[in-house]
Amino acid sequence: MSDVTTADYADDPQRLRRDLEAVLLVVDQPVAPYELARAFGVGVDTVTDTLRELSREYTAQDRGFDLREVAEGWRFYTRPECAAIVERFLRDGHEVRLTQAALETLAVVAYRQPVSRGRVSAVRGVNCDGVMRTLVLRGLIEEAGHDTESGAHLYRTTGYFLERLGLRGLDELPDLAPFLPDDIEGLDDTGEQTTT
Template identity: 75%
Template sequence: MEATDIPRSGDDPGAGTPGGQRDQALQAGEPGGDGTPGGPSLTAALEAILMVVDEPVAEVTLAQVLERPTAEVAAALRALSGEYTASGRGFDLREVAGGWRFYTRAECAALVERFVRDGQQARLTQAALETLAVVAYRQPVSRARVAAVRGVSSDGVMRTLVARGLVEEAGTDPESQAVLYRTTSYFLERLGLRSLDELPALAPFLPDDVEILEEQK
């Protein structure tokens, strides 16, 4: 490398380019950038907040905290997400369960799990998975209804799902007064879904006589 290629102390490579000037403005919070004069840029503020959250944060909430237009915040979040993907970062910024949060990129998930859990993974039992599936597709649903679908009592399993934050109470049935249950935003987060509308359709997996079986119950 020639001496002329080595940046001098205090110099910013690319500062003479339009992109470099914009990056400097973003970092310094100068007028013309994302930030306000003397303060952090919008992107820096978003990164700082999202770095410490333990659940997805809605765009409107971030806009209120930062006192910026929601549309501007939404655009900045999507730009950051695209930037992280394009640069191949080990983390990802995703919109999940009505909000935004940092996640480990899929390619690095196995390494992180090995580090955090030392190879030990806490998994839901088959009974818990069945019960969770019934709640997800039939919600709001009572424990009696879940038991009717599974053919076995699900009281203990339901308590486990509630304790893990995957299921929560959703009022009572107006006729039977039975407690109803539904999935939580944490459930959406764990499955990487924005809403229940993104659940896969069940029709392709159901038997042809499902309607007759349903009427017989």
């Protein structure tokens, strides 16, 4: 794979458009124009102008997705007009097995609810924002208010979650004790070793 230079993009603006699309398809949070500019070796204005042009084109073409500038960055989203069909597909129309990451995240929410995204990420040790959004879209978890101290959104499992697992209530969740290490003294509530 050859290195891409600024001159390549100057000579072929279509290539910059293509490469920006490729990168934005794999991100799970908005990316700042300066980060994209640095990665592509072009100016921030060039990146911003290209992203705005792509966004206008997608809107004019009435695509099912949209390129939006949010939170000081850019990211692809499905169009609001498509929300009902996307939700139906994710919930009912397409039975898809959950990934390992989704199962782990769902377990953290189930056993710690109500819990914030940040807390779930801390327990798992990785950013769980994208997985949490997927679980919300699939109807397995839902918002449950806000944390009074931090103001963070809290999440809990849904009735659909119980239905899918064949449970009448959360009290029927299996006990975790048999799966924990014998020596759990000295572990904090995230499972990390604490010093005494």
